Amino acid sequence: MAVTIDGTNGITSSGSITTQSASGVIFSDSSALTAASSPYVLKNRIINGAMVIDQRNAGASQTIANGAYNYTVDRWRASSFGATCTGQQIFSTNQYLYQFTGAASVTNIDVNQRIESKNCLDLASKTVTLSATIANSLLTTVTWQAFYANSTDNFSATTAIASGTWTVNSTLTTYSTQISLPANAINGLEIHLQVAAQTSGTWQFTNVQLEIGSTATPFERRLYNQELANCQRYCQTVGANELYGNNYSSTQALVSARLPVVMRANPTATLPTSGAINGYFATGAKTTATAPTAWNLYPTAVSFVSTGYTGLTANDPCTWNGTVFLLSAEL
Amino acid sequence: MYKLIKNPTTNIVNIVNYIGDGYTLSIPFDLANSDYQAYLKWVEEGNTPEPATT
Numbered sequence: 001m002a003v004t005i006d007g008t009n010g011i012t013s014s015g016s017i018t019t020q021s022a023s024g025v026i027f028s029d030s031s032a033l034t035a036a037s038s039p040y041v042l043k044n045r046i047i048n049g050a051m052v053i054d055q056r057n058a059g060a061s062q063t064i065a066n067g068a069y070n071y072t073v074d075r076w077r078a079s080s081f082g083a084t085c086t087g088q089q090i091f092s093t094n095q096y097l098y099q100f101t102g103a104a105s106v107t108n109i110d111v112n113q114r115i116e117s118k119n120c121l122d123l124a125s126k127t128v129t130l131s132a133t134i135a136n137s138l139l140t141t142v143t144w145q146a147f148y149a150n151s152t153d154n155f156s157a158t159t160a161i162a163s164g165t166w167t168v169n170s171t172l173t174t175y176s177t178q179i180s181l182p183a184n185a186i187n188g189l190e191i192h193l194q195v196a197a198q199t200s201g202t203w204q205f206t207n208v209q210l211e212i213g214s215t216a217t218p219f220e221r222r223l224y225n226q227e228l229a230n231c232q233r234y235c236q237t238v239g240a241n242e243l244y245g246n247n248y249s250s251t252q253a254l255v256s257a258r259l260p261v262v263m264r265a266n267p268t269a270t271l272p273t274s275g276a277i278n279g280y281f282a283t284g285a286k287t288t289a290t291a292p293t294a295w296n297l298y299p300t301a302v303s304f305v306s307t308g309y310t311g312l313t314a315n316d317p318c319t320w321n322g323t324v325f326l327l328s329a330e331l
Numbered sequence: 332m333y334k335l336i337k338n339p340t341t342n343i344v345n346i347v348n349y350i351g352d353g354y355t356l357s358i359p360f361d362l363a364n365s366d367y368q369a370y371l372k373w374v375e376e377g378n379t380p381e382p383a384t385t
Contacts, residue, residue: 156368252339265363271348271355293336294346294357305339331365 044220045115045123046191048074049208051096052224053231054089056326061088064100064109071330073098074231075113082107085198097172097206102138102198109203112192114331115210116264117152123212124186131176131216132193132208134168138201142166142193146179149188155331158190172204176216188331232261234331238302239324247312248305253279254295255320256303259327263299267327271304278322281312292320302327333370333380344383 004012011017019025024032053074062072064080064087072078073089076098083105090099100109134142143165147158161182166175181189191210195203207219222230238257245255271292279286290308304325312318336346336357347370349356358366374380 153363154368155365156372248340266359266361268359268364268366269357271357291355293339294359295338295340297346297357297359307339328366329364 042220042222043209043211043217044222045119045128045189045210046075046113046208047115047230047234048076048227049206049219050221050227051076051089051098051206053228055231055235055237057089059089061086071235072111074235075330076111077113077330078109078111080106080109082197085109090204093172095206097204100195100198100203102200102202104199106198108194108196109198110192110194111205112190113208114149114155115189115191116331117149117186117188120189121186123181123189125183126181126212127214128179128181128210128212129176129214129216130179130191130208130210131174131219132166133172133174133206133219134166134193135170135172135204136168136195136198136201137170137203138198139195139203140167140169142168142175142195142203142205144177145192145194146181147190147192148182148184149190149331150184152187153331155188155190159184161185161189172206174207174216174219178214229261232259233264233329235326235328236261236263237324237326239321241319241321243304243320243325245303245318247281247309247314247316247318249314250312251309252305252307253281253309253312253318253320254303254305255318256295256301258301259299263327263329264331265329266297266299267302267329269294269297269302269304270326270328272323272325279306279309279318279320281318282316283311283313297327299329333373333378335380335383337383347380 002014026032051073064078064085066084069077069079072087085103085106086101090097145163146161149155150157162179209219242257243255248254292304292306295303295305332350334348335344336348337344347358
């Protein structure tokens with residue numbers, strides 16, 4: 001191996017250079033680099049891989065439906081097959097995990113995340129590495145699968161790319177695999193983790209990462225506020241003193257809110273049932289007479305209208321509170 | 332069950348509601364919205380939503 005030292009180019013080598021000192025490399029300002037940093041920042045294409053954000057359930061236990069996918073912690077959707085099971089975000093040994101608890105007759109549990117085209121288009125035709133930290137107190141096999149959407153950001157039809165298994169145990173351990181992505185990965189990716197008959201015991205996972213290249217690098221831990229904003233592109237809530245507006249007529253009250261993060265698409269709103277919200281008007285508080293209706297749903301702002309009042313004064317201010325509207329622009 | 336919804340001020344249908352068991356999803360007409368994609372697939376399969384209330 002040739003090593004060249006000169007005053008113009010510094011040190012060049014046709015092979016690797018190893019430092020034997022714990023001090024690492026010392027720079028001219030006396031700062032030291034003792035370990036190589038990751039070659040990329042914001043390398044992880046999985047959002048909420050650390051299971052930190054849980055806007056829908058706030059850490060509460062939830063039932064994982066039998067044969068239907070519902071969201072768990074943010075960005076992660078799951079289904080149980082054969083029977084329902086339960087799932088919950090938990091905090092253990094200085095980290096968040098998502099934990100499924102098995103139940104009799106469960107034949108499979110599947111959890112997956114869809115990655116939008118804009119966040120993976122550069123991965124098309126490249127090798128990527130999927131890694132995850134997993135423990136299972138009952139089963140020893142976790143299956144991973146990768147799919148691409150057949151059209152851009154539309155996962156109603158998908159095509160399998162690759163699958164494989166990890167042999168796991170009851171101790172949290174990090175596993176990884178390499179996946180060679182096809183050109184169609186530009187449409188968006190769907191990454192699955194799955195177990196078979198979890199009829200008892202628990203399945204925990206966290207620190208899921210999908211990165212470019214063929215090496216599993218340390219998990220990228222993003223700050224809470226950054227990851228929350230990442231999640232709010234797909235799901236956020238509005239309500240509880242955030243909806244203000246005016247009386248549109250003597251029978252209609254219109255309220256709106258500007259969203260803190262621009263959503264991926266015009267969001268779907270989950271509406272409360274009739275009477276679940278309180279309208280406050282210049283004439284005093286009144287409970288809504290009919291269920292609210294979405295007025296406009298845009299990525300930057302949403303508005304709702306409730307009808308069936310009597311005696312409102314048009315253009316008087318009003319506000320709603322007492323409930324939360326869930327907005328979803330999930331893939 | 333899906334039901335078309337008119338904007339109460341413009342009278343233009345711009346939303347379809349999915350009425351589930353104890354909840355309602357208000358789905359905007361946006362091809363990028365996955366709930367709207369599911370609605371279009373449901374219509375393609377020969378189903379018809381409830382018309383908007385006039």
